[in-house]
Amino acid sequence: ALTIGIVGLPNVGKSTLFNALTRAQVLAANYPFATIEPNVGVVPLPDPRLTTLAEIFGSERILPATVSFVDIAGIVRGASEGEGMGNQFLANIREADAICVVTRAFADPDVVHVDGRVSPKDDIETIHTELVLADLQTLEKAVPRLEKEVRAKKTDASVLAAAQAALGVLEQGTVLSQGARAAGIDPADLAPFQLMTTKPFIYVFNTDDAGLADTAMQDDLRAYVAPADAVFLDAKFESELVELDEDEAREMLEANGQDEAGLDQLARVGFHTLGLQTYLTAGPKESRAWTIRQGWTAPQAAGVIHTDFQKGFIKAEVISFADLVEAGSVAAARSAGKARIEGKDYVMADGDVVEFRFNV
Numbered sequence: 613a614l615t616i617g618i619v620g621l622p623n624v625g626k627s628t629l630f631n632a633l634t635r636a637q638v639l640a641a642n643y644p645f646a647t648i649e650p651n652v653g654v655v656p657l658p659d660p661r662l663t664t665l666a667e668i669f670g671s672e673r674i675l676p677a678t679v680s681f682v683d684i685a686g687i688v689r690g691a692s693e694g695e696g697m698g699n700q701f702l703a704n705i706r707e708a709d710a711i712c713v714v715t716r717a718f719a720d721p722d723v724v725h726v727d728g729r730v731s732p733k734d735d736i737e738t739i740h741t742e743l744v745l746a747d748l749q750t751l752e753k754a755v756p757r758l759e760k761e762v763r764a765k766k767t768d769a770s771v772l773a774a775a776q777a778a779l780g781v782l783e784q785g786t787v788l789s790q791g792a793r794a795a796g797i798d799p800a801d802l803a804p805f806q807l808m809t810t811k812p813f814i815y816v817f818n819t820d821d822a823g824l825a826d827t828a829m830q831d832d833l834r835a836y837v838a839p840a841d842a843v844f845l846d847a848k849f850e851s852e853l854v855e856l857d858e859d860e861a862r863e864m865l866e867a868n869g870q871d872e873a874g875l876d877q878l879a880r881v882g883f884h885t886l887g888l889q890t891y892l893t894a895g896p897k898e899s900r901a902w903t904i905r906q907g908w909t910a911p912q913a914a915g916v917i918h919t920d921f922q923k924g925f926i927k928a929e930v931i932s933f934a935d936l937v938e939a940g941s942v943a944a945a946r947s948a949g950k951a952r953i954e955g956k957d958y959v960m961a962d963g964d965v966v967e968f969r970f971n972v
């Protein structure tokens with residue numbers, strides 16, 4: 613499964629957030645395939661559509677999609693030099709599919725900030741700098757080799773050109789996920805280098821009540837990290853929230869003026885940042901969301917349920933969630949002409965409720 617690595621300076625609330633994520637994972641414990649790993653938090657992707665489907669189909673249980681977060685401890689200044697914790701840290705980041713940068717935006721004078729001041733933008737720059745330096749090293753090593761290979765016609769010149777353009781972006785101190793497209797770089801050309809700053813980023817601002825109410829501050833930080841997504845949450849509050857049952861948690865959120873838990877927001881944003889989407893299946897046994905990549909076709913989607921479904925794919929009966937709810941049942945949707953029969957070239961849309969037909 614794709615994973616999101618959590619990084620941040622010391623004392624910004626990473627452990628608090630990660631502990632909340634692993635507590636939230638208890639809810640996902642009815643997953644037959646769930647394995648508990650100490651540094652991985654697998655949280656459900658909130659999806660109210662599943663509740664509706666379960667009502668329509670009388671499903672016994674609901675299985676939401678999940679999002680996996682990995683706790684990557686230990687960014688320090690000089691991590692890019694690969695000393696001590698540095699090497700392990702960089703190796704762990706390379707393995708993650710997206711990077712969640714946690715920064716501190718809460719005031720609390722009792723919690724020491726490593727740099728002596730609370731400035732999320734400076735936190736972000738410190739982390740970007742270490743990752744940019746590591747990528748610079750990778751590319752500086754690669755370019756002379758690529759030059760030889762291009763001369764010997766063993767490597768495409770476009771790859772060398774992309775590496776050189778990427779060096780230019782990194783030398784400005786810019787992460788490639790923010791600067792590559794503007795520099796005309798095709799991300800596919802950079803894939804062989806396993807760079808860190810080409811990965812998609814998410815920014816979590818760990819803030820307090822004042823910060824959660826401060827829309828001007830939030831807009832400023834959102835613009836700062838764009839086109840990446842920003843999530844504003846109070847890690848301490850979230851860690852208390854996951855200890856409550858559903859009704860109590862909803863009351864707490866309402867009292868706090870929030871319509872959604874920060875962890876739920878983070879799960880949604882993380883799922884989207886990984887380039888994933890879901891389709892839905894429903895029946896008397898379960899209503900379930902299945903994870904696929906954006907752009908996948910019906911047979912690829914069927915393969916997530918079982919490889920035989922992909923191999924023997926014949927067709928899919930697809931009803932959009934909205935149409936199904938409006939009709940009230942599959943039979944009613946069929947007679948209203950809302951059930952589509954789709955073939956092997958059909959590209960799945962988010963919210964498709966699907967039944968596959970296949971040969972075994």
Ligand code: GDP
Pocket residue numbers: 620621622623624625626627628629718720723818819820846847848849
């Ligand atoms: P880490 O070093 O980034 O993992 O940070 P921790 O999660 O250990 O948090 C460092 C300190 O900040 C701890 O004393 C936490 O209780 C405190 N802390 C974490 N999040 C918050 C928050 O949202 N508000 C406040 N006031 N304190 C927090």
